Structure formats: C-alpha cells, structure tokens
Amino acid sequence: MKLSAAQLRERAAEARTHYARCDLCAHDCRVDRTRGPAGVCHEDDGLWLAGAGVHFGEEPGLVPSGLVLIGGCNLACVYCETFEFSLERRGLVRTSPEELAALLLDLSRRGARNANFVTPTHVLPALLAGLAVAREHGFALPVVWNCGGYESAAALRLLEGIVDIYLPDAKYGDDAKALELSGCKGYTTALRESLREMVRQVGPGGVIVRHLVLPGGVAAPEAVMLLVAAVSKQITINVLSQYRPVHRAAHFPLITRGAGPSEVRTAVAAAVSAGLENVLLDGRRIEASGPKPEA
Numbered sequence: 074m075k076l077s078a079a080q081l082r083e084r085a086a087e088a089r090t091h092y093a094r095c096d097l098c099a100h101d102c103r104v105d106r107t108r109g110p111a112g113v114c115h116e117d118d119g120l121w122l123a124g125a126g127v128h129f130g131e132e133p134g135l136v137p138s139g140l141v142l143i144g145g146c147n148l149a150c151v152y153c154e155t156f157e158f159s160l161e162r163r164g165l166v167r168t169s170p171e172e173l174a175a176l177l178l179d180l181s182r183r184g185a186r187n188a189n190f191v192t193p194t195h196v197l198p199a200l201l202a203g204l205a206v207a208r209e210h211g212f213a214l215p216v217v218w219n220c221g222g223y224e225s226a227a228a229l230r231l232l233e234g235i236v237d238i239y240l241p242d243a244k245y246g247d248d249a250k251a252l253e254l255s256g257c258k259g260y261t262t263a264l265r266e267s268l269r270e271m272v273r274q275v276g277p278g279g280v281i282v283r284h285l286v287l288p289g290g291v292a293a294p295e296a297v298m299l300l301v302a303a304v305s306k307q308i309t310i311n312v313l314s315q316y317r318p319v320h321r322a323a324h325f326p327l328i329t330r331g332a333g334p335s336e337v338r339t340a341v342a343a344a345v346s347a348g349l350e351n352v353l354l355d356g357r358r359i360e361a362s363g364p365k366p367e368a
C-alpha cells in the first residue's frame with residue numbers, strides 16, 4: 074500500500090461518491106445505494122462482515138493471510154461455496170470504519186502477512202474508509218483484493234496505489250454460462266478489462282488468477298486460459314479442483330457432480346498450452362514431473 078493516511082482518506086471520499094450512482098462493478102447498475110439496498114447486489118452503503126482471521130489456505134506466497142470475509146456479493150453463482158454469508162447474508166455484523174481498522178490492526182498483530190479482502194468490490198468505499206483509519210494507526214500490511222473477476226474500470230482505478238496483490242477469479246470463458254450460472258452479462262469482456270487494469274497497476278507478478286474447474290468443461294477452461302495469457306503470460310494461474318455441488322447447483326444438470334481428475338488435467342493442460350508460465354494446481358506449482366491430479 075503506497076498511499077499515506079491522508080491520501081487514503083481522500084480516495085475513500087472520492088470512492089464514496091460512487092454509491093450514489095453505483096458503477097462499482099461490471100453490472101454498472103447506476104442506482105443510488107445511499108437510500109437503501111439497491112442494484113443487482115441489493116446492497117446499501119454499509120459494510121457487513123461475516124468474520125475475519127489468520128488463514129493458511131491461500132496460495133503459498135500469501136500465507137499466513139489476514140482474511141476479512143465480507144457479506145453480500147455482486148455475483149450470484151448458483152454453486153457458491155459461501156452462500157450463507159455471500160448470498161443469504163446470514164450471521165453478518167454491521168461494521169464501522171473504526172471497527173474495521175481495529176480488526177485490521179489485530180490481524181497485523183497476530184502475524185498476518187497481508188489483509189486479504191474476500192469479495193470486496195461492492196463495498197470498496199467502506200473498505201477504503203476503514204483502511205484510512207487503520208493507516209493512521211500504523212497499519213502497513215500489503216492489501217490483497219480477492220474478487221470475482223467482474224470488476225469495473227472505475228472501481229479498479231480507485232484502488233491504484235492501495236492494492237498490492239490482485240487475486241481475481243477467472244470463472245468462465247463463455248458468456249452464456251456466466252449468465253446462466255452467475256447471473257452476469259459480458260463476463261469475459263469484464264474479466265479481460267479487469268485483468269489488463271490490474272496488470273497495469275501492479276504488473277503481472279502482482280496478479281494471481283484462480284480458476285475453479287467445473288464438471289463437463291462448463292466453465293470453458295481453454296478459453297479462460299487463452300484470455301488470461303493474452304493479457305500476460307506471466308500472470309500466475311491457480312487451477313482449483315475443489316468444486317462441489319452446493320447451494321442451488323442441484324437444479325442445474327451440468328454441475329450436479331464434482332469435477333473429475335481428467336477434467337482438472339484438461340484445465341491444467343489448457344493453461345500450459347496457452348503459454349502461461351506460472352501454473353499452480355490447488356496452490357502447488359506444476360512442474361514437468363508433477364504434481365498431477367489424482368488418477
């Protein structure tokens with residue numbers, strides 16, 4: 074994080090103006106969230122948290138990571154692993170900038186290497202307000218933006234000089250499937266433009282993309298990998314094999330089972346053949362000799 078506390082306060086104030094005509098993600102709803110929940114995400118201008126803690130399950134270079142779990146989401150994936158707090162908003166606690174700052178400072182004291190905001194884009198202004206307060210009290214950890222890959226250029230520009238590591242999903246290489254399974258139009262265009270802006274800000278070494286393999290090639294991994302590689306072959310791609318049919322997935326015949334080993338292998342091979350130089354499988358680097366998905 075390069076900005077001073079004063080600069081962060083200015084940026085937070087600028088960001089806050091976006092709530093009145095919200096363009097904080099690629100849905101580009103242009104609704105006024107200061108009057109109450111609105112837009113596709115149905116969020117107001119407050120910050121609701123599901124929890125926070127020091128976590129060891131992230132990519133190797135990020136752990137121990139100071140996770141901040143944010144309620145609500147700008148996407149609506151039918152197979153969302155965190156649907157209780159991301160979509161159904163269960164167990165959330167309204168959190169002021171001062172409370173967020175105290176939480177960030179506590180994560181820092183507990184040995185976190187970074188502040189890792191999970192599903193952050195729809196509450197970007199509130200997060201910057203909390204970061205500004207934390208910065209005034211000496212907070213200096215790198216900031217990780219752990220998002221869905223459906224950001225807007227306006228939102229990402231507000232993060233320049235603040236975010237050190239972008240950790241977006243690359244969910245789909247097929248817009249029709251993105252609309253059907255995550256309720257978002259034009260996903261691949263938003264993803265491509267988001268990745269370009271992220272790389273412009275922090276370089277390809279500061280971008281780690283996650284791709285969750287869906288069964289039956291539904292997420293179009295070959296197209297995903299080509300899209301990422303066309304932005305930069307030096308972006309790190311982490312292929313995730315953990316898909317399970319949770320939330321509403323049982324209603325969508327294509328995704329009612331986990332992804333098989335051969336489907337995971339196909340996604341990894343697509344990343345390699347697209348020329349991506351830094352390929353991980355479930356967080357472990359792929360070398361010529363492995364690791365390989367279980368047969």
Ligand code: SF4
Nearest residue numbers: 095098101102112114
């Ligand atoms: S964050 Fe995205 S989904 Fe929510 S109101 Fe703003 S543009 Fe719409």
